[in-house]
Amino acid sequence: MLEILLEEPSAELLIQTLAPVIVPGVQEGKDFETRVFQGKDALLRKLPQRLAGYGSWAEMGNVRILVLVDRDDDNCMELKKRMVEIVQKIKGLHYHSGVKSGVGGSVKISIACEEIEAWMIGDPDALRLAYPKLPKAFERKAAFRNPDDIKGGTWEKLEKLLQDNGYFAGGLRKRELARMVGGFMDPDRNSSESFGHFCRALRSLM
The missing domain is CATH 3.40.50 (Rossmann fold)
Structure with a gap:
């Protein structure tokens, strides 16, 4: 075990x-x-x-x-x-x-x-499957290109990205995020x- x-x-x-x-x-x-x-x-x-x-x-x-x-x-x-x-x-x-x-x-x-949360950003396809209104190429922006080196707080950046696209208006619910995104994540395509x-x-x- x-x-x-x-x-x-x-x-x-x-x-x-x-x-x-x-x-x-x-x-x-x-x-x-x-x-x-x-x-x-x-x-x-x-x-x-x-x-x-x-x-x-x-x-x-x-x-x-x-x-x-x-x-x-x-x-x-x-x-x-x-x-x-x-x-x-x-x-x-x-x-x-x-x-x-x-x-x-x-x-x-x-x-x-x-x-x-950097692990979720490292799989943008999983994020888009969980939250379809996210932009197709957000991961190409400098702010998200290297998920392990995001400045100013990883979950805060992910929260803003989601809120800007119509999700979590009342604040990021981390357990819900983990449950939603985790089911779509593919370890072999993750950039983190x-x-x-x-x-x-x-x-x-x-």
């Missing part, structure tokens, strides 16, 4: 939808479980204790953990280094950096740059590099 640790409910909805697409045949509850924290700060604060719990019985089972957080305003390399150091301090666990998953106790870190890293991490642990 793979445990996927997430920082918010919208990420959970997206991953629950996408995991069986990224790794065909896997099922929630049978092959993976999602665990949601109350935001990034709560996840990072509770991560040592949570991992210690996994480590205490890692030798008795095939423990695999994938931790997903948004980069937000953090330096990506420094954030990952800090999280890997947490893993390395836990008895029974090891940070897995190879192509294939090792024996029990494997942990991987995945960071969405800058926020998980951080999403590609997540897909490879998930496949290697599965």
Whole structure:
């Protein structure tokens, strides 16, 4: 069983939808479980204790953990280094950096740059299928060309794009967005590099 640790409910909805697409045949509850924290700060604060719990019985089972957080305003390399150091301090666990998953106790870190909404922007066809009034070529504009490097807040830019085209007049509802767009996303056409890293991490642990 793979445990996927997430920082918010919208990420959970997206991953629950996408995991069986990224790794065909896997099922929630049978092959993976999602665990949601109350935001990034709560996840990072509770991560040592949570991992210690996994480590205490890692030798008795095939423990695999994938931790997903948004980069937000953090330096990506420094954030990952800090999280890997947490893993390395836990008895029974090891940070897995190879192509294939090792024996029990494997942990991987995945960071969405800058926020998980970048993964949706990386698949403009999925966004248009979910919200047909979006322009045909919005992704060619400089503001959206590199979804992992959008300035000024990824979800705010996506919210404005959707509002400008007649959606979410009362504000972006992130869980609804994840549910609507996730069902149309194709991992093989996504232009977000951080999403590609997540897909490879998930496949290697599965």
